[in-house]
Amino acid sequence: MSATPLPPILDLKRPAQRRPGARVVTVIAKRRISPNMIRLTVTAPELANVPAGCEGANCKILLPERGESRDAFAARLSAGQRPVTRTYTVRHWRPEVLEMDVDFVDHGDGGPASAFALRAEPGDFCGLAGPGPVKMSDFYADWYLVAADMSALPVAAAALEAMPRDAKGVAIFEVTEPGDRQEIDAPEGIEQHWLIQPDPHQPSTAQEALIRSLPWPEGRVQTCIAGESGVIKALRAFLHQEKGLDRGDTYISGYWKIGMVEDEHQQMKRRENA
CATH class of the missing domain: 3.40.50.80 (Nucleotide-binding domain of ferredoxin-NADP reductase (FNR) module)
Incomplete structure (x- = not known):
């Protein structure tokens, strides 16, 4: 296989950014996009600093305890107490309306993130850190x-x-x-x-x-x-x-x-x- 030189295509470069700290985000929509995949749409005013074009970047989903209040969860994050955390991917990001889609594989109740996605309803919350680099x-x-x-x-x-x-x-x-x-x-x-x-x-x-x-x-x-x-x-x-x-x-x-x-x-x- 012959190698070809790397052309200077700077206009196709997508943004890279540092991973911001955790914010509490609100679930505003839930949709089963396939038999084994659930999409949650989340939002928060604190997502305003997330750049456009971050689709495909990793983010961390921080999971509240069942029955935990939003205030108690936010206090835990502020105190540096790390909840159960799982790594996911930004599927879509709409910065004009501060909406992010995250897709979860449905493992039933066997995993904490899957269990959260299964029971999540609009108005529920979780933590989100990131995204990192694309x-x-x-x-x-x-x-x-x-x-x-x-x-x-x-x-x-x-x-x-x-x-x-x-x-x-x-x-x-x-x-x-x-x-x-x-x-x-x-x-x-x-x-x-x-x-x-x-x-x-x-x-x-x-x-x-x-x-x-x-x-x-x-x-x-x-x-x-x-x-x-x-x-x-x-x-x-x-x-x-x-x-x-x-x-x-x-x-x-x-x-x-x-x-x-x-x-x-x-x-x-x-x-x-x-």
């Missing part, structure tokens, strides 16, 4: 590879929607059932594949198998890949070791790991990166 902020490749499971579908969709309209490449999504397929405003030159994995807690090699079967392009390749850590480990080895992609051109991140809650997974990642 994961894919420059688009300069000849060809793009995007891959995600349900947990990473928001970041993948945001990257596709931010791409130049003449972008070419492949996007692979692994979802729980056919109804979880979403309409994404991707460039026409991005070929989409939707794979079905009915039990996401069983190891899957479907994304890797499909990516290995692709005819590898000439030119510079950029990736936006995220999902279960076992899948990510295999794809990272393929892309970096077998295909020799520059690490600066590859966003590839494990968002969760089978058998671990987020806190355990984050500790594992810190040990691996130490």
Whole structure:
């Protein structure tokens, strides 16, 4: 694969910003966008400093205790007491009306964030910290590879929607059932594949198998890949070791790991990166 020089396309750079501290936000809408995905729309006056174009950035959702009052929760945040916290992605941000959409995979009551999203109603509240930097902020490749499971579908969709309209490449999504397929405003030159994995807690090699079967392009390749850590480990080895992609051109991140809650997974990642 021949490399092409990086062109100075400064007008396609998306904003990067520091992660602001936690604010208390109010749920103003809830919608089930697919059988296994719930979208909450939140707002707060304190979101006025969130910049436009932050779709795809991580944010932290801080969860109140069941029955906790808004004042008590706000007091806990002000005192620096950290509630149960989970990492999510900004799916849409409408700065003109201070509305942010965050999509939650429906795990039932098995996880604290899923349980919160299931019972949330307009008027409920939670904490929101961030967002941090956008994961894919420059688009300069000849060809793009995007891959995600349900947990990473928001970041993948945001990257596709931010791409130049003449972008070419492949996007692979692994979802729980056919109804979880979403309409994404991707460039026409991005070929989409939707794979079905009915039990996401069983190891899957479907994304890797499909990516290995692709005819590898000439030119510079950029990736936006995220999902279960076992899948990510295999794809990272393929892309970096077998295909020799520059690490600066590859966003590839494990968002969760089978058998671990987020806190355990984050500790594992810190040990691996130490």
